[in-house]
Amino acid sequence: MERPSGGWEVTGTLERDAPEYHSASRELEEVSFGAIVDAEREPRLQWAAPDGLEVAGTGVAKRFRASGPNRFDDLRADAGRAFDRLEYDGPEIARPRAFGGVSFHDGHEPAGSWDGFDAASFVIPAVQVTRSDDGVWLTATAASEDDVTERLEQAHARLEELPAMRPSGNSPGVDTTTRSTTPAEWTEQVETALERIEQGELTKVVLAQSLSATLDGAVDVPATLERLRRTYPNCYRFSFAHETGGTFFGTPPERLVAKRGRTVETEALAGSVPRGDDPESDDEFAATLRDSEKVGREHGLVAEAIREQLDPLAESVTASERTIRRLATIQHLRTPITATLERDCHVLEIVEALHPTPAVGGVPPSTAWETIRSTESFDRGWYAAPIGWFDGNGDGEFAVGIRSAIADDRSVTLFAGNGIVADSDPADEWEEVQLKFRPILDELQ
Numbered sequence: 001m002e003r004p005s006g007g008w009e010v011t012g013t014l015e016r017d018a019p020e021y022h023s024a025s026r027e028l029e030e031v032s033f034g035a036i037v038d039a040e041r042e043p044r045l046q047w048a049a050p051d052g053l054e055v056a057g058t059g060v061a062k063r064f065r066a067s068g069p070n071r072f073d074d075l076r077a078d079a080g081r082a083f084d085r086l087e088y089d090g091p092e093i094a095r096p097r098a099f100g101g102v103s104f105h106d107g108h109e110p111a112g113s114w115d116g117f118d119a120a121s122f123v124i125p126a127v128q129v130t131r132s133d134d135g136v137w138l139t140a141t142a143a144s145e146d147d148v149t150e151r152l153e154q155a156h157a158r159l160e161e162l163p164a165m166r167p168s169g170n171s172p173g174v175d176t177t178t179r180s181t182t183p184a185e186w187t188e189q190v191e192t193a194l195e196r197i198e199q200g201e202l203t204k205v206v207l208a209q210s211l212s213a214t215l216d217g218a219v220d221v222p223a224t225l226e227r228l229r230r231t232y233p234n235c236y237r238f239s240f241a242h243e244t245g246g247t248f249f250g251t252p253p254e255r256l257v258a259k260r261g262r263t264v265e266t267e268a269l270a271g272s273v274p275r276g277d278d279p280e281s282d283d284e285f286a287a288t289l290r291d292s293e294k295v296g297r298e299h300g301l302v303a304e305a306i307r308e309q310l311d312p313l314a315e316s317v318t319a320s321e322r323t324i325r326r327l328a329t330i331q332h333l334r335t336p337i338t339a340t341l342e343r344d345c346h347v348l349e350i351v352e353a354l355h356p357t358p359a360v361g362g363v364p365p366s367t368a369w370e371t372i373r374s375t376e377s378f379d380r381g382w383y384a385a386p387i388g389w390f391d392g393n394g395d396g397e398f399a400v401g402i403r404s405a406i407a408d409d410r411s412v413t414l415f416a417g418n419g420i421v422a423d424s425d426p427a428d429e430w431e432e433v434q435l436k437f438r439p440i441l442d443e444l445q
């Protein structure tokens, strides 16, 4: 049997290889992705990477769910079977992809505000709209070619009615806020972590907080993401709304991995200072990032762990020079890291190898997780976990789900954390965490 690029050629004797899913694309006029998400029913999602790929997806052609310690293997096996039986007719850029994420920890239970968010959950959308430099494309995926044709036509007719631009709206306004952690509790938590560090059990742990806001009006997630695009243009943007539960959304500055063939791009992003009020103070803050021994050590731990995790899979791993990543309200120390894989593997293998990096977990990972679990008073759910997409070739891209929140009508819970190492000062760490609430909080109030 031959497998020409773009699809299967099925012979009579190999029926088990008959396509189970069909997918096709057609070009679209410009359409507002926020309007698509607004008009369609759950599940619905948005994904945008800083380099320009932007996707809106709705409905389910195929869903993959997994939990427990084998969640990545199970996902890979399931997705492999589905994509092997998927026949696609269309340009590469608009190919069907599976979008979703995993929880921070594999033992996660989808309950409370995380209702609907499994320990791993990905969807090949029934309707996927892709925007890149190559234009806007509508892709439909279904069980038969006839269903695809019908789905394409119906979706095209619906989308044609939608505007090319959607107002990005106003902030809903914040009525009340409730914190998971008071300043006094935070100080105690950081001091407990520092004791463990002093005793040599732990080198670094990222402790986080949540902040729940009750709003004056309902939150419009697509409009909020659109406003965030303007303030944080070089960040990822995502939102996921399943059939039950709220919408998880965010604007992470941090790439976990982008993989194409044997090329892997990742980064260490750790170490945070505010933006200054003027260019001089801005540069002074940046200089403390570069010069602080504590930040350097903390950052080095992250870069080193990433290198070690990639080593077994890679022919070569290269870390570039440290740079400063300047965002509207915060600056980070960043080390870009690239690797060439020994053999082409699935992006989920790399996600599994990397997550959680010590930028969101700690060193050593198991003691860090145990410290997080015994310290934090809220459920991390999908916060700080891999969020992104993969395709039938096992290529894909994942962000780290930080600068994120879970929204439900008039209430939004935001998450933010910071790395604790020897010499950390609880009050300084508190301030840095507050900076990380700002991207979303500023858009709500």
Ligand SMILES: C=C(O[C@@H]1C=C(C(=O)O)C=C[C@H]1O)C(=O)O
Pocket (backbone or CB within 6 Å): 206, 208, 254, 269, 270, 271, 272, 332, 359, 360, 384, 402, 403, 415, 416, 417, 418, 419, 436
């Ligand atoms: C944990 C977060 O951010 C991470 C922690 C950082 C730090 O400790 O300096 C910096 C960037 C992120 O890797 C967050 O935003 O919630």
